[in-house]
Amino acid sequence: MWHLPLFQRVRQQLLPRRRLAIFEACLIGLVSALAAVLLKSGVGLLGAWRVQQSHLLPAWFVLPAVGLTCGFIAGWLVERVAPETSGSGIPQVKAVLARIPIALDLRVALVKLVGGILALGSGLALGREGPTVQVGAALASQLSRWFPTSPDHRRQLIAAGAGAGLAAAFNAPIAGVLFVVEELLQDFSDFTLGTAILASFIGAVVSRLLGGRSLDLNLALSAAKTSFFLQDIPFYLILGVVAGVMGALFNRGIIRSLSVYRNSLRFSLSLRVALAGLVSGFIVVLLPLAFRDNTGLREILITGEASWSLAAIAFVSQFILTLIAYGSGVPGGLFAPALTLGAALGYLVGVGEHSLLFPLGMDSGLPITYALAGMGAFFTAVARVPMTGIVIVFEMTTDFNLVLPLMIGSVTSYLVAERLAPGSLYDKLLEWNGIHIEKESPKEGILTELTAKSVMQPRVETLSAEMTLDEALQAFARSHHRGFPVVEDGKLVGIITQTDLAKMRDRNLSGDTLLSEITTKNVITATPIHSLSNVLYLLDRYQISRLPVVDGRKLVGIITRADIIRAEANHINVKNASPKPRLEPSYIVYETRSPSIGRGKLLVPIANPETAATLLEMAFAIARDRHYEIECIQVMLVSRHSSPSETTVRTAKSRRLLRQAEVMAKKCEIPLHTQIRVAHDAAQAILETINEEHIDILLMGWKGNTSTPGKVFGNIVDTLIKQAICDVVLVKLAASVETKRQPDKKNNSFPPSPHPPLSPSLHFNSWLVPMAGGPNASLAIKLLPALVTLGKDPKIRLTRVFKPSELEPDMTILEESIRQLIRRRKLSSTVTAEPVQAESVSEGIINLVKTEGYDVVVLGASREGMLQQAVKGNIPEAIASSVESTVILVRGAIKN
The missing domain is CATH 1.10.3080.10 (Clc chloride channel)
Structure with a gap:
């Protein structure tokens, strides 16, 4: 046992929890009182020396000089070592208690202590009680790391440290307790009160014993x-x-x-x-x-x-x-x-x-x-x-x-x-400072506030009522689920579980038996407006692990116990713990305007000089075809603690890049406007531009994969895919295309298109367009006539992925797409329509590209296919990261 760290050995000796809590409260009161006495003594000594020197030397020199010198050192410490110690310290403690991730540890306590002595002792008209509160809370927080405990208990310890600091500063233990329950925690539970009372009492007693009588008026007044x-x-x-x-x-x-x-x-x-x-x-x-x-x-x-x-x-x-x-x-x-x-x-x-x-x-x-x-x-x-x-x-x-x-x-x-x-x-x-603390709801309040619609999984794996028992057994073998809703024409008709299948085997039913004959008919369901408390009641009442959510009889989602736990944790730990300061609107620092003669607008954000020329050629092709103007934007990011409209930025490199774009547009006779925006967030700036300039199409680069957890396309692209109200065209350029136009390293620019007007200077000769129907696929077909002009003698293949279980692929979508192309424009390029067989969409497309070497893949996301699966299964990322070709993803405008 003796090889354990000291604090772990002490912790073992102090179990159970209540005994440990008493020890922690006493220790917090002691160290908070010592810190308060040290802060008071330090401020008193420095202040007394300052006053004494002001009598010995000219006051007009001593007082400003001491204030200047000590203030500079204190500010330097805060700025370089612990920015969290700026100001009173009580707001920071409140934020930590509201689960905002702000540092509160031994480093904060030491910097606050030293910085407070220097600043307050130099004569600045502030008090040491607020700093003492933060120091006490920081020491308690550090103690909670040495003695690991639950998050709620840690909050109570931090609040007790703050109360002990206040009690030690004022020699007022009751006030310390009241400050905890009235301002910091608003919690009157026995455990909170007991910890705060004990820590505040110890803090006040130790402070008195060590002579820390900050405002001891008992002797001065009667x-x-x-x-x-x-x-x-x-x-x-x-x-x-x-x-x-x-x-x-x-x-x-x-x-x-x-x-x-x-x-x-x-x-x-x-x-x-x-x-x-x-x-x-x-x-x-x-x-x-x-x-x-x-x-x-x-x-x-x-x-x-x-x-x-x-x-x-x-x-x-x-x-x-x-x-x-x-x-x-x-x-x-x-x-x-x-x-x-x-x-x-x-x-x-x-x-x-x-x-x-x-x-x-x-x-x-x-x-x-x-x-x-x-x-x-x-x-x-x-x-x-x-x-x-x-x-x-x-x-x-x-x-x-x-x-x-x-x-x-x-x-x-x-x-x-x-x-x-x-x-x-x-x-x-x-x-x-951009931190908004909402009053914490009790757990019952959270369960009442959240509804099944906000928690359910809208994408539900189902079995058809026309499926046979043998097919159902295969579906269970391929899945980790223990039960499936059974639907007919999108309507819930029953549910079947592994237990049901075991019973069917005991009954020796034929493998050709339809699920509609054996599924459980009386299904317990919830509606989208059911509160989570109702959902939990149903799960516990009927001892089930999942609950289908229906609107009328239509199945719209499914909810499990795990979903409720995840949502409740997210509600407590994420929503209330947002550390991010409030975003301010972006600010335009540079802008050029061309004549507004187009029928619409196409927005091209430029960030990478290596891909800017190719993206602009694509934009010029679409603009020429549709008689659009082009809005070219660069976004310069600043700290979220600075105002975009008040931050000085250098725009020389960005202006050079935009001027190159203007040269290209002039040679192609395309109206082009440029602007540079300063913003906290690039996606926010692009969305503001879309709304302000009434953009019809957003065309931007896309790296083809993301390492951001929980993101499908990446931070910026994910936001734009979900919120941009215009058509969105994402382009992941092949490596050969990116290196084709190397930027000028000296002036951070790219060479203009060699042939005015726009000529087919890119190797975009073979095009693969997977089709599955839907509005986004139609948008891809509308863009193709313009995009294929980027290649020489382009060849287009429309394809549809069908599974081996399908006896014959449905060619209706492909034939209709060819008719759309013919109606849209007479193409000099060759257009073919051929299906491909594969187990999954991404597997079929990747194998086809690698086998036949297509230059460009256009993913026209469909209702049931690409886009919806992209959000859930990330098919575009799988394709873009697995092929060397250029990949274009198209998403139609969001209808209000």
Whole structure:
């Protein structure tokens, strides 16, 4: 046993789970408290040194210089080592708890700790409570990796770490627990509460024992210094209203500050934080000496030592300084600024009440009471956690005189702020970064929300009612399925399973017996609108593993237990865990226009200079045949964290490539427009172009295979196949064609077509066109007369794959296709129609191409054939990756 790693041995000793959970909660509370004390001590030491130096040396030099230097180092650490530590840290913790894949580990904790000490100790007007929450959560997350556990338990540990961090920072264990259940998890289960309570308690106790009394007002205030009278109630209501208004304004100011930094100050994070430190230093130099210590300023306000003018200056200056600091991305929190602003606001309201009631001989509450109530009210307006706001201030003071003022002010400010700007600031910060957290539904809610239609498999392997018993046995032998629906004219008439077949053998039935005579008639089915809870009930009630889905009597799908499990896991782990920032529209940075004289438009995205010339020749052939204009586009991708309209890009190479396209089009007398778009996603940019320019045909290159899991054609092509509303023509060029026109390496361009107008310069002489009927096959036939002009003396073979079990192939489709070609145009090329026998479509086409050496294969996807099977079985990829020839896949426009 002793060869096991240390943490595994400890884990074995701590089983069962509840004992392990108690140990983990205690350990999380301990390390969170140590981190909180270290952060407080570091900030205090650096801050004290900064204030001391400002008295010894010129303040106008020391304060800006310290802010500039420490801000630069802190920003550099965040930018280079752990970008996740930017800002408060609480939004990142919320995102992780919502299953957003954001890093939260020991690296994050260390960078947040060091960066927070440097930034906050340099005088930036932010707090250490938010960073302490992220550090505690990060340490808990690292612990959950050392002691592997379930995802739900890991979330509870992370939340407990965050609560312990808050409890250690404020010496307020109850507030830490409330913050977990009110803001982070919204979970009141026994296990969550127990873990959070224990971790927060340990964190607060250790913090006190080690001297981390961040706002220990018990020694500074006594109950005699606060008071509450009946006539104070209207003024606490006024305080709540003002705090709500100013809190909503503060939240909007924070978002606006972030946007200004991102849009107007486009340089590195380290320089932005350094600039914030420099500006903050110069501003503090102009303020009274008390403003050089943010914690000391707050204590002056809540001990009644401030004048109304100092309180007013404190509110305005701290408001501005916080916006300057937070917008830069500095690792600092908003709890402390919110408390300071609330104290100043409450102090002003208290002074105002005293000046109104004192001349009337009426008693009034002390300004310090209003300052403390204002802390809770403003904090609530910012974070939208009224219970946490009330308890934080109460635990810091242990003064029962404050309970009613805190409740009145906090509840009022919450209602006002929620009315003016709904939602927590932390949710707004996540949304600003493109992360949207949806409230998690309970499992019953998921089962109620999802329907059979959203989960079922629409492609169902069925057996015909006219099939014999022997044929059914062969079908079961070839398949891994244990049962098949039995259909007649697309309608469900029964179901047959392996158990049924075993019973038939016992009855010694003839092999010629039809399935319609022996299939189970009374089939349990679901409808497309059935909820998953109903589907599960039917599966459990009748102890079956699959359930046919019918619309009327028509079979439209089948659903199994595995489908439900997969859908539920996807709903929880994929839908809510989308890490991708919101995509912004693409932005045109270069554009040329030709006369709009065409009957339609053909879009050609160009990405590879080696294939661009060939794709354009194909586009010119179609455009000449149909009298179309051509829209030629290049897409330049930028980071999803940058705005396409605000990102500087270099377009020199792209413009050279588009100018070569213009030269080719001019020689061929084809109207050609060009544009360069900057976008987050290439497929999105192409779809936007299709919609904006009213494109009729999209023609683009296709590599012929994909390594992307779950994708049929690849990320970009898959999206366009599914969403482009126009005709789509995908071209996988043969290797010989790609190397035929080598690009000029010096200027990234390709040689123009050698013969104006377009001449048959490509070796596209033999064409193979598999046919199975349907609209897409018809579209392929319509394109053929234009495409075959790309070769010399082209020969076209139309073919249909039929299985060996078919006695005689149906030639109707091929004959009709030849008639379409004749009606369409008189072709100088030879057209033949010959079927081919094979077990599968892809096998037949691949063998035919390899045997007879066709230059081009045109896959006109059909209703029952190519396209539908491509989405399910990926036949085009199998053909394109197995043959050396050029492969063209055609998909007709999507009808709205």
